[in-house]
Amino acid sequence: MPVLQTVTRETFWTIGPVGEAAFYYLAAVAILVFLYGVYARISEYAAAPADPFDRLDDLPGRVARATRLLLSNEAQFDRDTYAGVMHTFLVWGFLTLLIGTTILAIDMDIWTKLLGQPSFFVGRFYLSYSLVMDALGLLFVVGVGMALWRRYGVRESRLWGKHTDLEDDAFVWTLFALGVGGYVVEALRILGTGFPDFETVSFVGYALALLGQEAGISPATAETVYAAVWWSHSLLALGFVALLPYAKPVHMLTSMANIVTRDEQAGKRLPGVPADLPPDEIGTGSVDDFTWRERLDQDACTTCGRCSSVCPANEVGRNLDPRDVILDLKAYREERAAGEAEEVPIVADGGESVIDAESMHACLSCMACMDACPVDIEHVKQFTGMNRRLTESGEMDPHVQDAMMNVFQQGNVFGDPARKRPEWTDELEFEVPDAREEDVDLLWYVGDYPSYDERNERVAQSLARIFEAAGVSYGILYEDEQHDGNDVRRVGEEGLYEMLVEDNAAAFADAQFDEIVCTDPHSYNTFTHEYPEMAEEFDYPVSHYTEVVERLVREGQLPLSPALGQTVTYHDPCHLGRMNDVYEAPRDLVRSTGATLAEMPRNRADSFCCGGGGGGVWTEVEEERKPSEERLREAVEDTDGAVEQFVVACPMCTTMFEDGRKTGGYEEDLEIVDLTELLVEAMEAAAIDGADDTGRTGAAAD
Structure with a gap:
């Protein structure tokens, strides 16, 4: 043990007392500059408008969750294993180097200088410290190397864009220089001090020292150049610390803060508009309208391009790149704060503005961008704010505007009279119960498309037959039902949405039921996440029909025959899957029919939007x-089996895919089938099997 006490290293080897004093002075300056930068950003956020949602409730739980995500890097692993490994190496390596530097500072500056205690940076502690620092530091260097290879070797397309500049290059090369530079400093010290035996634990530095020796570097030379290399490394590190709050590395701070303050229901629900707000102030029109969380969103963006790579509008060439929208807003905000830009509208249709209205019209509110974002940026909330401003200024897409007028006048997007809403029931061989006149277990909210659209009427009729066959107690509101408002809200028509909530909530309140079941995932989403905040009396269990029917099958109430032999694929609707995590119930139902399920590469949370959300179903592009068409291409070309039927569980998806099947030339390749229709086919097969069994039994008796 006495021998181990001599095992250590001199931190300021060859630097001298003057150099040490200079280092402490520069370190103090760097820390002060860093702290001022942090203070300035926090001050900006504090002066910004409040966010409508509570972002700091259960703060310990929020911090714990954010820490878990930081250490596990699970968001980075999603869809991209290479990036997950790379980021894990970077995070764990960087945190180790940061903690190691902090421990050294505590020993040198607090434990020994202030408290007058003997250094603990000796013996076994020093050996353990050196081994861990070398090992994890090597991971850091490897991680930076992987980042360099992806950026400059394979030139990953999503890492390059209009906001890529020299600052990105400087950031990644600085990290590389810091990681490698630390090992060079260590190697020169080991070489210059004659290769102490115990320094073999610093295996990376020791190996570099051996290479230096083989290259002809003498101990005297190593000692001579050590100070210059040490100062170069130290100044680079101090400069990095000082500039961190002012440049791209700020995302190392803001990303964590963004994850801590995330809204668990972001995108699923949207903030309301204060009742006393003048119409010309609704939505996002200027920099002053950004809430503190929206500013944090913008500052947290790492320009990784994950949102852009999964955006369906961006993939098919529409004028929308989610990353560019967020970074355009950030750049304009910073330019305005610095007095470098004139004031222009945040969003407008034509003319000079930060964001073009066409970009907002292109958004499908599918939340793929938010699901892919590793730092929890809430794109949809900001996009809706801009859509509200466009709506109030009369700059809505003409087709969407027509749909909104139909909803306002008739309560549905088709503009048909309310009395026609239940006409789809006329072709049924039974009467659909009226929930306004009798108590029911299930209040079935049918929705606009199953009520008025000829193709989707077959979906409503199929679901009615399923409920009848299962013998459940159900009913509909007939003409008292109105549009649910989910997409009305997302195109920016907040006032109309509030009117729909009030009318539908009143209609529901007049009925007696236990549970609401929705045909459309869009209705399911807004009833679940938004209506309760708008109407206090709206406190009902809400389910999608796939959940209810799966329950009926599981409990043996619905007779099905697993006799279907076709190969099908299932498309996860954005509002059912990604937004509400309903993935297995529809798949269980498909399997219960006997059909073979072939998954598309993009499934479940990674599902590709049909193009109908956010008002897309009403636009003509x-x-x-x-x-x-892109989704159908995936179903035809990228599945393992020969898919015969494309199964959906959303009326809007049915509409969009029926159209895409025609315009994309897929009419001969596959059939669009709602899950209800597949189930009815299985029910009919069960009935035939039952009849055959009865016939065979009778024949045997004869």
């Missing part, structure tokens, strides 16, 4: 390729 001249383009070479539609989102629905």
